[in-house]
Structures are given as structure tokens and as C-alpha cells.
Amino acid sequence: MLASDRDTGPKDEPVTSVEVGVSVTVREVLLLCWRDTGHPQGGGSERYLEQVGAELAARGVTVTLRTAGYRGAPRTEVRDGIRISRGGGRLTVYPRALAAVWAGRRGFGPLRGISPDAAIDTQNGIPFFAAAVAGAPTVVLVHHCHREQWPVAGRVLGRIGWWIESRLSPRVHRRNQYLTVSQPSAAELDELGVGPERVAVARAGLDPLPDGAPAGSALTRTVHPSLVVLSRLVPHKQIEHALEVLARLRPRSPALHLDVIGDGWWAEPLRTRAAELGVTDAVTFHGHVSEQRKHQLLARAWVHLLPSRKEGWGLAVVEAAQHGVPTIGYRSSKGLTDSVRDERTGLLVGDDLADLAAATERLLGDEELRLRLGEQARSRTEEFSWSATADGVLGVLTAASEGRRLGGVVGGRAPGDAGLRTTGDPA
DSSP states (O other), X not given: OOOSSOOOOGGGSOOOEEOOOOOSOOOEXXXXXXXXXXXXXXXXXXXXXXXXXXXXXXXXXXXXXXXXXXXXXXXXXXXXXXXXXXXXXXXXXXXXXXXXXHHHTTTOSTTTTXXXXXXXXXXXXXXXXXXXXXXXXXXXXXXXXXXXXXXXXXXXXXXXXXXXXIIIHXXXXXXXXXXXXXXXXXXXXXXXXOOGGGEEEOOOOOXXXXXXXXXXXXXXXXXXXXXXXXXXXXGGGOHHHHHHHHHHHTTTOTTOEEEEEBOOTTHHHHHHHHHHHTOGGGEEEEESOOHHHHHHHHHHOSEEEEOOSOXXXXXXXXXXXXXXXXXXXXXXXXXXXXXSOBTTTEEEEOSOHHHHHHHHHHHHHOHHHXXXXXXXXXXXXXXXXXXXXXXXXXXXXXXXXXXXXXXXEESSOOTTOOOOOEEOOOO
């Protein structure tokens, strides 16, 4: 049984929204992120930044992305109109990026000649503190807070990291504009002292289906019950829970199969766990696949599982929804309460594996409910586009460059978003 306390999600909560008037103030933008989408551990947050950057570049904005290097990647390249400069590793990316930005504004180094009107400092737990060297208003992009994830880094580093994220960064950026991807993430920032009047929410967009890729329908579904997970393979995504669900349900559904789409440094422990549970023959680890193949696999599935400990938004939710595939995830993950409408586009359960298994069994066994949630999820995807996301982000950058702050939903409204909030506080 599902937990009885249904969370209807932020759709039914009073929220603020901003109609963004885009001007031509911003001509050049600097993006800072610890990884890019080509990185072996790149994921949804990197995709968000690059999709926005590509949209801005298509509109004539000069876009530079500074990020970490990795094996096989060129130091510089231009992709989708974005000039990408790489250097440093997991931790050294931060000081090397700051040095490159400082030098570039003075006419030398890999970023020589940059003169941004605004910068986006992506805080994946740790920010770059780009305001110290960017010479331009800085917007801090936070997909979600990492309190639950820092312990993976070890006791000492985890405590230092959380102190930087929860104490130092909010103080250093107390005058800066913030940008995030969901209302739950905005609420988390509020708990850290970042007031909602300067936290803009620009939800992730969505690519159209690739040419030739099937849209999920009765014709594409597997004959047997099937589950899919679309995720980076890292500990906080808790893919083990999907494997546990598979193991629990197989005795009553012997043909049940799980497809795991994605890769990451946690892949081998997951394969080991599948063997321990005796489900190796019922799960396929596909690794990184092409966009075409990804959508083919999603179109086959009956149910999408996203048992992540923490999500800022959950881009995989809306990608599965493009195929009429509802998502089941944990309410405690925060961001899924925005991307999944409980009992309308998917199911949210308590932070308990038994609840996850029960909800999965319920949805697999109730075709009418599964189809209704899936089609409502598909319908909701019409609310999202990268163009609308870029509208919102460009509006935030423009406001920051003009010394204003924006709070609330920007870049298009979902049904239920209401109100308006902007502030004219100086930068």
C-alpha cells in the first residue's frame, strides 16, 4: 500500500511567477560548471546548463563554458555555439577556472578576451566563487542542496563541503541572484537563508523526440511487465532500490524485466548487487546509449523508477513521460514533488523500500491507472521547452546585469503557478 499522506506537490501551493521581458543587455555570458555533458560523470545538471547556453548562443549571445578536463577531451572546442574551455580535475577545476577567468579578462590564457556581462556559477555542492574574478554580476545556479550526499565524500571532507555549501556560500553570495530548477530546491535555499525574493526558478526544458524515434504506445510496450531506470549510476541515485524491487516482485511476476539506462562509477557495485539478489538474468545494464536508443528503451517500458535520495528536478521524469511512462519515486527526494504530480502523473511514496515495491506492484497490476497516469504525464510535457527555460535564464541574467533581483517561477508558467515578484535591489 502507498503511504496515505498524499503529497499533491507544489502545483497546489501558492507560488510566485515572473513574466520575463528579455532585452538585449546581455551580449556575453560566462558559464562555470565542474563538468560538461561529455564527461563520463556528466548528468542532468550539466545538460541543463549546456542546453541553456546553446539557446543563448543561437540568439546571438557569446557563450563561454569553463569546466574540468577528462581523458580524451580537447582543451578547447566549440559545441552548439558554446566555446568550451577545459582544465583541472574533480577539485582542481575550481582554482584553475578562477585563474583562467582572471587571466582571460587581462588578455592572456585560455579565456583571453572574455568580457562577460553576467556569469553563472554552478554550485554542485561547492561554488566557484566566481564573483571574485568575473568582473560581472554573478548568478549562482543550484540544482539542489547536498546535505544527504556529502557523507559519501568521507567524514572530514563531507563536513567541510556541507559547511561551505550551507554556511560560507550563502554568506559570500548574500547579495547575489540565485537560480534553481524547482520550487522544492528554492525552499531548501530559503532554509539556508537565501530569501525567495532573489531565487528564480527556471524548470528544465525538454528536447523533442529524435527523428524516427517511436513515441510510447501499446505497439511499443513489451509484452511482459517491464521497468526502466534512466540515471547516472552513482550512490545517491539508489539504483539498488530498483534492483530490490525487481527481486521482491519476481516471485509473483516471473517475466518482469528491468532496463537500466546510463553509466557511472557505481556501475560495478550495482552489477554485484544484482548477482547477490539473483536477478542478473532479469536486468540489463545498457550503459551510455544514443538518444535514439534511449527513447526506444523508454518507449518499451511500463513504469519508470527513480529511487534517488535527492533530485533537483528529475529530467528523466519528463523524458519518460514523453512516452506515456509514469514515474515512481520518493517524496523525500524533494525535486520529484515538482516533476511528479502524485496520483496524476506518477506515484510518490515514503522513503521506504517496501512502499516503493508496493507502489510498483500496484501500477504494474492496474492497467487502467497506469495508462491514465502515463497519458497525463505525457500531456504535461507540453509545458516544458528549452526555449522557455532559456527565456527565463536570460531574463534573470538581464535583471542581474541591471542590478535587479527576480524571485519565483520564470520562463513560462505551468498551470497553477500564479503571482509576480521582482525586486529592484541594487547588486
